[in-house]
Amino acid sequence: MSTPKPVDPLESLARGHVRGVGEVLQAMSTLMRRRDEGLPLNLPQVTVFLRSGRELTGLVREYGEGRQGRGVLLITSSGYGSRGDGLDLTFIPDGAIEALTLHDATVLDTPAKSMPESSPMHLRRHLPALADKLSSAWGTKVAVELGAPTELEEEAHIQPLAWLVERAGEVLTRLTRVPDVGDVLREKVRKVRLSVGESFGARLAGDTLELATSRRPPAWPLDSELEQAVTDALP
Template identity: 85%
Template sequence: MSTTPPVDPLESLARGHVRSVWEVLEAMSILMRRRNEGLPLNLPQVTVFLRSGREVTGLVREYGEFRQGRGVLLITSSGYGSRGEGLDVTFLPDGIIEALTLHDATVLDTPAKSMPESSPMHLRRHLPAMGDKLSSAWGTKVAVEFGTATELEPEANIQPLAWLVERTGEVLGRLATTPDVGDVLREKVRKVRLFVGDAFGAKLTDSTLDLTTSRRPAAWPLDSELAQAVTDTLP
């Protein structure tokens, strides 16, 4: 009888082998930066336990080197004496941190509500429009399709594909007008295929550009990453 493998919440961070307090803080700092750059991420809170016995709960705003030394900036709810509702920012140096709890990291596996809910029907309708947009930018016919006939069947693939469709149309459209890169892109690419997989990647085979996005929103490509990956595939 088959059993469901246990869930490792740390995998939702999509940052590789994260095991220490400092690796979790660094991962959360990176994810906050990626959210600020446009990814629709739900970020989990952390509780930091200090050597003094105090506990501080909030969102990791940034982890790194500051004037006061290495530490973490936490966005926390306003405390005692605060004027009304608001947010505080607390700096905690590395040296006073004893332990950390990452709360419900799997919230990262669901995109934030700022991203509209998509559907297989919506994606099937949107794909031809993306093909028309790229064909116009290329000045010749460019085919756009999902990587396999079953790409839309798993429900978990819908939002990742919606992100990839939207961002690919924008990024490739811009790259096509970029000197040098645009010339090579228009010459070498005649088909774009979109996949969902374990990790983000790009591959050019013959005249087909394959783009794969991760299932995990934390590892979806930003525009800059998508543009760089496409550029790196070009001869």
């Protein structure tokens, strides 16, 4: 399956890989950007230990080059929920940082409450609805199925599939209105197969467009990534 470059920058932390302070801050900045772009992410807090002996705890808003040099913009206040709206921002230059603690990284494994809880019954109802939506957009019958009959028996697959069903409906419908791409979809695709795996990707196998999403929310596809993957998979 054609797979874009990985989009889960903290995945290797769970495998015990050593990462530098800058790498972790960059990863958290990337995840914040992905949340801003629509992914329902719970983000872990970090504690930054300064060479002065002070420490600051908060969410990484952004990490990169600024007018004062390279550093991290940290949301340092608390009490307004996980999104951090309206909170104080503190810029910390790279040279002032001695060490870093990433707190409870496992929160990344669970989607934020902004995403409604799904269920096998919910998905079973929505697959025919997705097929009807795509058939209407194609102008001909399109079937939608899961990658395996056991997909809905895996509790860890329910939310990823719910995300994929919703985003696939929006993206594929929109792509039918794109010149050339829409023509290829109508000509080549008669079935859409959805699954959950280790990574996100898209592949055209015969008349079946196979779409897979990662189990982990940080690596679920944004609309732009799903659109690009589908386009790349078409002949």
